[in-house]
Amino acid sequence: MDLSRRSLLQAAGAAAGLVGFAPGLANAGTVLPADAPTPPRGPGEGQGPFRKLVIRGVNLIVGADGEVRGPVDVVVRGNRIDQIIPAGEPSRALPAGRPPHDAEHEIDATGMWMMPGLVDEHSHTGTGGTPRTYAYKLWLGHGVTTVRGVSLAKNPDAVSDKERSERNEIVAPRIVNYQTPGSGWDEGPIDSPGKARRWVVWAARNGVDGIKFFGEGPYGRPEIEAAIRAAQQAGLGTTMHHSPPIYPQLNALETAQLGLGTITHFYGHFEALLKEGREHPKPPDYDYSNEASRWRAVAEVIDYTFQPGSPQWRAYLSRQLDNGVTFGPTFGVYLAGRDLLRARGLEWHPRFVLPSLWNFWEPSPQAHGSFYYDWTSEDEASWKRFYVQYLQLVHDYKEMGGRIAGGTDPGYIYNLYGFANINELEMLREAGLSALEAIEAMSSATARTIAEPTGRAPEYGAVKEGFIADLAITGHNPLQDLKTLYGTGTPRLDPETGDIARTGGVQWTIRNGVVYDAKRLLADVAEMVQAQKSQGACGDVDPDWSMSGPCGGSPGVGVAPPAEPAKRAAPLP
16 A cells, blocks of 8 residues: 555645535536635525524424424524424324414425434544535535534634634534644744643634644643633633543543543543553553554553442542533544444445545555554454443443533544434444433533533524524434434335335534525535546545445445425324
8 A cells, every 4th residue: 555645645635636526616517626715605505594484393302401392383583593383283284374474485394303403522624635515515414503623624714614604605514613732823832831821812812712632742731731721711612632642641530620621532531540550551562653553552441440330430420520521422433443344334435435535544554543454353342342331431421410512523434524423323322322312412512512611601502492593304203213314314114115215314404594405415425426536536545445435336325315294293202
């Protein structure tokens, strides 16, 4: 394998074929470079916002406090939910001609399901040289209306897209802009507490909403502590990926005691649960810079920690609850560790993964996260054991009253934008959250986590009067089957014909009052993939590793067909 090419993919995303197609523009054949500005919202890309939008006959997952209602008519004025009006009895035909009558636009969602737009606490773009519009359309196509970029892109690009999204000038979710310490300014790396404080002041003045810490680089505990305190004063949020190099200085309990807002991933949790020492023993050939070595060692930590249910386990979670820290588990991004073949062979990959992204995912010692070039059944068994304890940790924290936020870390390890959000809901369900709790984790809980540092209550993340109209409407009850939220849907048996048909997917995503046909957005993405293939991008893909991806023999699964409004409202669970 050409490692120098893979290094280019990781560092610059500037190899041949790293381009994206931009449907919806006046010139539909336009090919964008990966780092191009996000194109403006074109004709036919969404409708509204409207003076008055009425969504009729829908069943409602509020997204907070376990509340499910319906059927209801939802009235949206501009970009705000104005009224939620009971529409009739769930088991009976809804009365025709009911008010309000003066809507500028109506959606017949009789018997369908509405939930808040999903909120992702851990997002990126640009992996493998992908243009941002590619990620944006995949997110909106799956009902994701807010992403916390950690970071999403370089600060000027993230700030620009954040502002343009709020003005409905681009097809994009709401963007919350977190940056790593020192990014964006011209005063060099953060190598002292004083510089950490000055950078936070600079960040707050330059469109940054929060800080994403890593555990490697020129800054350590003194700089992290100074930055957290400065962020609290400036109203910025904080989250941290506790990379192993930080373990001699900090674990997840210690950063939470410093005031950290979110612990993302699993890093740092188990180091705080070690029976002795600050790191678990590593084999003699361990090399953190070697991807396979690094990931193989991760799962072995549970051999040296206090076990679930032990007094030390409960004490750790209780102390984190006192700290008020949020857990952002990002379960889905690491699933290749426990089942590589499944992760590689997901049915949406051939149609929706850009060849340039698949190329980045090829096994490589250099590309971050592409660690599976020597991955064995023993490694998978180790990761399966690790997952059992990690899932239990998150479940137990939730049971204690701790907040769980939904995040995906997309673009790495076969974890595709949008599809990853639905997968994460399923993983939260596997951790013991109910389907309703999983949706609330990736809506109102994440919205509260984002809003808290500002001192203001969130205005999105739930379907409530007065909230911003960030909504997702689907033809099936996701509380009965989360798989129906995948853009490719899920197979279902038609009891009348005996045929198995694919059904599901989000029908409409409403972002800031603009109504998007979610299935059209996904079709746009499929066209981007096809356009990149036609530009010869598959020539860079390793044929020995491509059969499950966009350059293989399978055409993949398309967008699930649209759902029809039901004559009667579907029964509530």
